[in-house]
Amino acid sequence: MKNSPKLCANSPKLLVKAALLTSCVVSSLSGMAVAGSAGKDVTPGFNQKIPAEIMTPNKVETRIGELNFYDGIPTDETLTKVYDNLDFVRGIDVFLNFIPATSIEGIRLGFKSLGVADSNEVLVFDNLMDSNPLFLTGNTDTVYAGAMLDLEKDGVTVVEIPAGAGPGTVNDAFFRFVVDMGAPGPDAKKGGTYVILPPDYKGALKPTKNGMADRDWETRATIMVGDKKQKVWIAQSKSYNNWLILRGFLKDGKPEHASNMWRTGLKIYPLADAKNPKKMKFINGSGKYFNTVHANDYKFYEELWHVIQKEPVSFIDPELRGQAAAIGIEKGKPFEPDARMKAILKDAVAVGNATARSIAFKTRDKSAYMFEGKQWFTGFIGRDYRWLKDGGNGGRNMDARTLFFYLATVNTPAMALQVPGVGSNYAMTTGDNKGEILYGEKNYKVTLPADAPAKDFWSMVAYDPQTRSELQVPGGSAYPSKNNKRDKLIYNKDGSVTLYFGPDAPKGLESNWTETTPGKAWFAMLRLYGPLQPWFDKTWQPSDFELVK
Numbered sequence: 001m002k003n004s005p006k007l008c009a010n011s012p013k014l015l016v017k018a019a020l021l022t023s024c025v026v027s028s029l030s031g032m033a034v035a036g037s038a039g040k041d042v043t044p045g046f047n048q049k050i051p052a053e054i055m056t057p058n059k060v061e062t063r064i065g066e067l068n069f070y071d072g073i074p075t076d077e078t079l080t081k082v083y084d085n086l087d088f089v090r091g092i093d094v095f096l097n098f099i100p101a102t103s104i105e106g107i108r109l110g111f112k113s114l115g116v117a118d119s120n121e122v123l124v125f126d127n128l129m130d131s132n133p134l135f136l137t138g139n140t141d142t143v144y145a146g147a148m149l150d151l152e153k154d155g156v157t158v159v160e161i162p163a164g165a166g167p168g169t170v171n172d173a174f175f176r177f178v179v180d181m182g183a184p185g186p187d188a189k190k191g192g193t194y195v196i197l198p199p200d201y202k203g204a205l206k207p208t209k210n211g212m213a214d215r216d217w218e219t220r221a222t223i224m225v226g227d228k229k230q231k232v233w234i235a236q237s238k239s240y241n242n243w244l245i246l247r248g249f250l251k252d253g254k255p256e257h258a259s260n261m262w263r264t265g266l267k268i269y270p271l272a273d274a275k276n277p278k279k280m281k282f283i284n285g286s287g288k289y290f291n292t293v294h295a296n297d298y299k300f301y302e303e304l305w306h307v308i309q310k311e312p313v314s315f316i317d318p319e320l321r322g323q324a325a326a327i328g329i330e331k332g333k334p335f336e337p338d339a340r341m342k343a344i345l346k347d348a349v350a351v352g353n354a355t356a357r358s359i360a361f362k363t364r365d366k367s368a369y370m371f372e373g374k375q376w377f378t379g380f381i382g383r384d385y386r387w388l389k390d391g392g393n394g395g396r397n398m399d400a401r402t403l404f405f406y407l408a409t410v411n412t413p414a415m416a417l418q419v420p421g422v423g424s425n426y427a428m429t430t431g432d433n434k435g436e437i438l439y440g441e442k443n444y445k446v447t448l449p450a451d452a453p454a455k456d457f458w459s460m461v462a463y464d465p466q467t468r469s470e471l472q473v474p475g476g477s478a479y480p481s482k483n484n485k486r487d488k489l490i491y492n493k494d495g496s497v498t499l500y501f502g503p504d505a506p507k508g509l510e511s512n513w514t515e516t517t518p519g520k521a522w523f524a525m526l527r528l529y530g531p532l533q534p535w536f537d538k539t540w541q542p543s544d545f546e547l548v549k
Contacts, residue, residue: 016133040235043388078425085346090326091348092212095300097398099405100175101316102303103136107149107243107409110292111137114285119154119268122147127260127286129471130478132292137408137525138470140481141459142166142247143258144285147268149387151198151241152310156205158225158232159244160289162265163191166258166456166529173239176412177385177411179210182246184423185412185434186210186219186233189403190449191473193225194287195271199312208234212419225455239315241307244268245410249456249529253486258406287478293467296353298346301327305335359399360406361523363428371541376427376526379404380416407468418536421455425531430465430523434545443502443520443548448526450495453540455530457485460499462514462522471522476515487511502548 043050055266060067063395064085068075074082084244110133116123124145128137138144149170161168165182167190172178178196183189186209195204209219210233220231245268245505248258262282269277295303307332308324322332324330327345328337337345381400382389390395404411407428432438452458462471471480482499488511491497500506500513501524514524526542534540 004322026235048264050409066359080452084340084368087157087341087344088351089092089350090214090323091301091345092352092355093351094304094327094329095349097320098304098307099356100411101173102300103405103409104171104173104175104241104243105303105307106151107292108241108293109263111146111148114288114291116146116283117148118278119147119149119270121281121283122262122266122268123285124259124262124282125286126255126284128255128479129234129470130287131286131472131480132287132289132478133285133292134289134467134469135409136293137461138464139459139527140461140470140479141486141527142249142529143255143484145246145248145262145266147244149196149244149268149381150240151196151237151242154199154209154272155198156203156271158267158269158274159194159196159269159336160265160267161187161191161194161246162261162362164248165191166247166249166415167412168244169410169414170194170235171243171245171411172237172239172315173241173307175405175409176238176315177413178236178414178499180212180414184212184213186212186414188215192220193230193232193263195223195232195234196242197350198240199236199314201236201240205234207236208232210235210415211406212414212422223236233497234335239311240502241310253483270497292441293469295524297349298342299403300346300349302335303331305329307423310312330464350382356402356406357465360403360468363399363403366396367404368400370427371538374541375431375433375544376542377431378465378470379408379426383416383418385411385413385416409513420533420536421530424527424529424533425535426528427542428523428527429545433546437521438516438523440516441519442505442524443500443504443506444479444545445498445548446524447492447496447502447543448544449497449540449542450491451534451540452484453532453534454484454527454528455532457483457529459526459527462501462516463525465521465523471516471520473515474549476517480514480516482512482514501545506548 035295042050046427056069056072064081067077073357111123114123115121122145126142129135129144151157161181166544168181168182170178179194181187181194188439195205207221208221218258220233222231223227247263251257255476267280294300304324308329313331327342329335363377364383368381370376371377381403382397385402387397389395414427417423432444438444459481463469473480489497490509490512498512503518505513528535
C-alpha cells in the first residue's frame with residue numbers, strides 16, 4: 001500500500017464523490033487497527049465517531065455563495081471566493097475604524113487650503129462659522145479658533161491661552177483626547193500656558209495632572225520658557241499632527257469680543273523658539289468655502305496612507321496597524337493595490353460608507369436614545385469619550401465610536417461628563433416624532449420647555465446629511481440655526497419657545513424660523529453650553545420634531 005498516499009495526493013482538486021474520499025482515506029489508514037466492533041457508530045474514514053461540529057461538509061451554502069471542499073480543504077474556486085471576501089471585509093473594517101484618523105487629516109488639508117499650515121497660523125471665524133465650509137457639525141454660535149500642531153517639525157510646543165476662553169481641546173491624529181483648555185481645562189477660563197510633548201519626547205518634562213478634578217490644586221510644573229520661569233500645564237500626544245480647536249463665546253450676541261480675544265491673546269510656538277517666536281498669523285474663515293471632510297470613496301484609503309506615513313509606528317496599536325497593512329497600507333511602503341484589490345476596495349468603501357451612515361443616522365443601539373419614546377440621541381453613547389463599554393469590561397463600543405466620528409469632531413471628556421455648568425452637552429435627531437426622515441420641503445416645529453438648563457446658552461442647528469455640515473439653503477440664510485443669546489426669539493406664555501424649520505416661514509414667528517431646502521433631508525443638533533442638572537436628570541426635555549399641517 002505504499003502507493004496509496006500518492007494516489008490520494010494526486011486526486012483532482014475539484015470536488016470528488018464521497019466514495020472516492022472514503023476510499024482514499026481508508027487506504028491511507030490501512031494497517032492501522034480500526035477501533036470498535038461492527039455495531040459501533042464510527043465516522044467513515046476514521047476509527048472513532050468524530051463530533052459533527054468540528055467537521056466541514058463538502059458543500060456549504062453561505063451568504064457569499066456555495067463553498068466547496070475536498071476533505072476540509074477549500075477548492076481553488078472557494079479559495080478565490082473566500083479571499084476576495086476577506087479583503088472586502090477588511091476594507092470595510094479599515095473604513096469604519098479609521099474614520100477618526102482620516103477626519104483629522106481632512107481638517108489638516110482643509111486648513112492648509114486656506115494657508116493655515118504652521119503652528120503660528122490660526123484659522124479664526126471672526127464672523128462665526130456659516131454654511132459655506134464643509135465642516136462636520138460645526139456650530140454657528142461660538143467663535144472658533146483652530147490650528148494644526150506638527151510636533152515632528154516643531155518639537156515641544158507651547159500654547160498660551162487668554163483668559164475668558166470657552167471650551168478648547170487638543171486632539172491627536174486619531175482624534176484621541178490630549179488636553180482641555182479654557183472653560184473645561186485646568187485653567188478654568190483664567191488663561192494660562194500649556195506645553196504639548198511629542199510622542200517620542202525623551203527629555204525631563206513630564207505630563208502634569210490636567211483633569212477637572214485637579215483644579216483645586218496647583219498641578220503646574222515650573223519650567224523655563226525662553227528667558228523666564230513659567231508655570232505650565234504639560235500634556236503628551238501619541239501623534240505628531242494635532243488639532244487645536246478653541247471656542248469663544250458671544251458677548252451681547254456678537255462675535256467681536258471673542259475674535260479680538262484670540263487675535264490678541266492666543267500664542268503658539270515651539271519651546272525651542274520661545275526667545276524669538278514667529279509672529280502669529282490669523283486668517284478669517286468666515287464666509288469662505290473649504291472642505292475638511294474625509295472622503296467616502298476609494299480616496300479614503302489614500303488619505304489614510306498619508307496619515308500612516310506621517311505618524312510614528314506607535315501612533316496606533318498592532319491590531320489597527322494590522323488591519324491597515326492587510327489591505328496594503330503600511331508605514332514606509334507605497335500603497336499600490338493591483339486591479340483586483342482596487343476593485344474590491346472600491347466596493348468595500350461603498351459598503352463601509354453605507355454602514356457608517358446607517359449607524360450614525362439610524363442607530364440600533366437603544367442606549368443611545370436620551371429620552372424614552374423620543375428620537376433624540378447622544379453622540380457619546382455610554383458617556384465615555386473613549387467609547388469603552390461597562391468601564392472597559394465590554395471592550396470598545398466600535399459602533400458608538402463610528403456614530404460620533406462620522407457626524408462630529410472634537411473629542412473631550414467635558415462633552416461626556418455630567419458636571420453641571422461646565423463644558424457642553426449635545427443631543428441629535430435625524431427624524432420626526434414618528435421616526436420619519438426630516439424632509440426639506442415639509443414644515444416642522446419643536447418646542448423647548450421653559451428654563452432651558454444651559455448656564456451659558458443653547459442653540460439648535462440644522463445640518464445636511466450628505467456633508468454632515470451646516471445646511472446650505474440656496475438664496476437663503478447662511479446661518480441655519482437659532483441661539484437664545486443671539487436671536488430675538490418669541491417665547492410662549494409659559495416661557496417655552498417653539499422653533500420652526502421648513503421652507504415656509506410661520507406668520508408672526510419669522511424670528512423663530514430656520515429655512516430648509518426642498519428636495520433635501522436635514523437633521524438637527526441641540527447644544528447646551530454649561531448644561532445644568534435638569535438636563536442630566538432628564539426633568540427638562542425638548543419635544544420631538546412634529547409636522548406642521
